[in-house]
Amino acid sequence: MEIEQSFTVPYPRDDVWARFHDTPGIVACLPGASLTAPVDNGMLKLAMTVKLGPIVASFAGDGEMKLDDAQYCGSITGTGVDRKSASRVKGVASFALEEAAGETRVDVKVDYTIGGSLAQFSRSGIVKELATRMTEAFAANLKAKLDEAGTAAGSAVAQADATPVTPAATATEPSGREAEAPAQAPRVESRPAARVQPVNAPLDVGNLFWKMLWSRLRGIFSFASR
Numbered sequence: 001m002e003i004e005q006s007f008t009v010p011y012p013r014d015d016v017w018a019r020f021h022d023t024p025g026i027v028a029c030l031p032g033a034s035l036t037a038p039v040d041n042g043m044l045k046l047a048m049t050v051k052l053g054p055i056v057a058s059f060a061g062d063g064e065m066k067l068d069d070a071q072y073c074g075s076i077t078g079t080g081v082d083r084k085s086a087s088r089v090k091g092v093a094s095f096a097l098e099e100a101a102g103e104t105r106v107d108v109k110v111d112y113t114i115g116g117s118l119a120q121f122s123r124s125g126i127v128k129e130l131a132t133r134m135t136e137a138f139a140a141n142l143k144a145k146l147d148e149a150g151t152a153a154g155s156a157v158a159q160a161d162a163t164p165v166t167p168a169a170t171a172t173e174p175s176g177r178e179a180e181a182p183a184q185a186p187r188v189e190s191r192p193a194a195r196v197q198p199v200n201a202p203l204d205v206g207n208l209f210w211k212m213l214w215s216r217l218r219g220i221f222s223f224a225s226r
Contacts, residue, residue: 003110003131007139011146013099016106017072019145020097023065029141031134042066046078050130057082057118059089072097087116106142108135 009016020026023039027046037045044063049056063078073096080089091112098105110131 001112001127003112003128005108005110005132005135006105007108007135008103008105009139009143009146010103011143011150012102013072013097013104015146015149016104016142017069017097019142019149020067020074020095025145026065026142029138029145031137031141036060039065044076044078046080048080052126055085055118057085057087059087061089082116082118085117087114087118089114089118106139 023044024035027033027035027044030048032049034047035045036047042065044065046063047058047060049058051057059080059082061078061080063076065074065076067074073094075092075094077092078090081087082089089112091110093108093110095109096107098107114127
């Protein structure tokens with residue numbers, strides 16, 4: 001099954017593309033996704049959790065990320081298994097970046113297959129809705145990272161501009177009480193503790209599950225009443 005989605009972020013393409021080179025950061029933008037081991041030459045150890053009402057699927061598997069710097073495009077391929085439901089998923093997500101008027105449009109195309117007990121969801125609109133919500137969440141998280149990087153860069157520039165310039169020393173020797181004044185100890189600014197990133201929470205699409213269940217129940221009761 002194929003799903004195509006697009007979203008736009010208000011940043012130049014080079015800035016957005018630089019974020020795609022931060023593989024752990026890109027994975028963290030996807031709800032419920034995480035790396036279980038360091039990236040090894042583009043090879044990924046992935047885990048992903050999705051909640052469908054009372055059903056919690058936790059997939060674990062391998063993947064690979066490829067980037068084409070010349071064309072501003074790339075892909076992530078992967079396979080995963082949810083041991084609890086004996087379900088399997090295999091897919092490839094291709095993405096391409098296009099710049100227009102200082103903004104960047106990210107086009108995403110996902111081709112996937114699902115096997116096992118969760119395959120029933122791939123035959124309904126719930127998977128497409130899930131993909132739409134995940135894309136929206138990914139776009140929001142990516143924009144937040146770009147905003148954070150832009151704020152940090154702006155703060156660094158402002159701090160550099162505000163740093164006082166020490167005048168050059170003169171040959172005149174101080175006299176009197178000025179010569180006896182003790183030198184002040186350099187001021188040490190305390191740095192805030194590094195913020196611990198929370199575990200990436202899974203995307204909960206429970207309301208979609210209940211809507212689908214209610215639709216099926218209505219179909220059953222409607223058929224039985226004939």
